[in-house]
Amino acid sequence: MPKIYLGTAGIPLSAKGKSTVEGVKKVKELGLNAMEVEFVQGVKMSVDKAREVGEVAKSIGVRLSVHAPYYINLCSEEKEKIEASKNRIIETATRAEAMGADAIAIHIAFYGKKSRRDECLDEVKSGLGDVLDKSKELGVTSVKFGIETMAKETAIGTLDEVISISKELDKLVIPYIDWAHTFARQGGQIDYGEILDRLIKELGLAHINSHFEGLEIRNGKYVDVHRSIIYNTPPFEPLAREIMKRDISITLVCESPELENDALKMKKVLEELGYKFGE
Numbered sequence: 001m002p003k004i005y006l007g008t009a010g011i012p013l014s015a016k017g018k019s020t021v022e023g024v025k026k027v028k029e030l031g032l033n034a035m036e037v038e039f040v041q042g043v044k045m046s047v048d049k050a051r052e053v054g055e056v057a058k059s060i061g062v063r064l065s066v067h068a069p070y071y072i073n074l075c076s077e078e079k080e081k082i083e084a085s086k087n088r089i090i091e092t093a094t095r096a097e098a099m100g101a102d103a104i105a106i107h108i109a110f111y112g113k114k115s116r117r118d119e120c121l122d123e124v125k126s127g128l129g130d131v132l133d134k135s136k137e138l139g140v141t142s143v144k145f146g147i148e149t150m151a152k153e154t155a156i157g158t159l160d161e162v163i164s165i166s167k168e169l170d171k172l173v174i175p176y177i178d179w180a181h182t183f184a185r186q187g188g189q190i191d192y193g194e195i196l197d198r199l200i201k202e203l204g205l206a207h208i209n210s211h212f213e214g215l216e217i218r219n220g221k222y223v224d225v226h227r228s229i230i231y232n233t234p235p236f237e238p239l240a241r242e243i244m245k246r247d248i249s250i251t252l253v254c255e256s257p258e259l260e261n262d263a264l265k266m267k268k269v270l271e272e273l274g275y276k277f278g279e
Helices: 020-029 047-060 079-098 114-137 159-168 179-185 192-203 237-244 260-272
Strands: 003-009 034-038 063-067 103-106 144-148 173-178 208-212 214-218 221-227 249-254
Touching: 003 020, 003 063, 003 260, 020 034, 020 047, 034 249, 047 063, 047 079, 063 079, 063 249, 079 103, 079 114, 103 173, 103 208, 114 144, 114 159, 144 159, 144 208, 159 173, 159 192, 173 179, 173 192, 179 208, 179 214, 179 221, 192 237, 237 260, 249 260
Parallel strands: 003 034, 003 249, 034 063, 063 103, 103 144, 144 173, 173 208, 208 249
Antiparallel strands: 214 221
């Protein structure tokens, strides 16, 4: 039987208060057990506050992860932007460590010129190496650095790329699977079981971190604009079935605009397949 952590990307819409602590409490109240803390517009939380958030989450059994700022590009042609990107990842990691989060999701880089793809991958690996070294100096020892799979063809983030980066770097570097992004990147096709098996067999992951949402279709193409999971772009039930076939540990963070409403729909699908939350 798998171990499933299911929750929202950020504070649930129905939370009365808009603090992270209140968001964590609301997640628990809703019958969910995970929340991704969103630093997408910048790291504005102190280490002390992060510690407080972590203590609350631990006390009520909510698993935390964190999303790093969007303004990160380890393949920029401007050195200052690369250094600023490294600092944003490190700031995210120190807060994630303080709150006991298991992983951070990172939009790692854009290729720039297509001719720079291989060169860009090398730059990302080098930059991440610097980030890991500095983070360890600052006491980050347990947080995983998750390289998110991306929908945009201009971004580093194919499944093969994130697996390759993970293999070549420290065990703290993992893929952070966005199922909808991967679906879009693969032209509207996805084999959930194959991806789960690759993560387990090739990387030996003890836990898989992931996002799920629906995507819009424009001019016959899936684009990175999030929408409700009710549109089945991609469908959730086949993923739920593949998870239920495996003895794995996984986090599913709902990034749909409907947040907890869709997360609760996902929970219902899993329960109908026999999963029991809270056991």
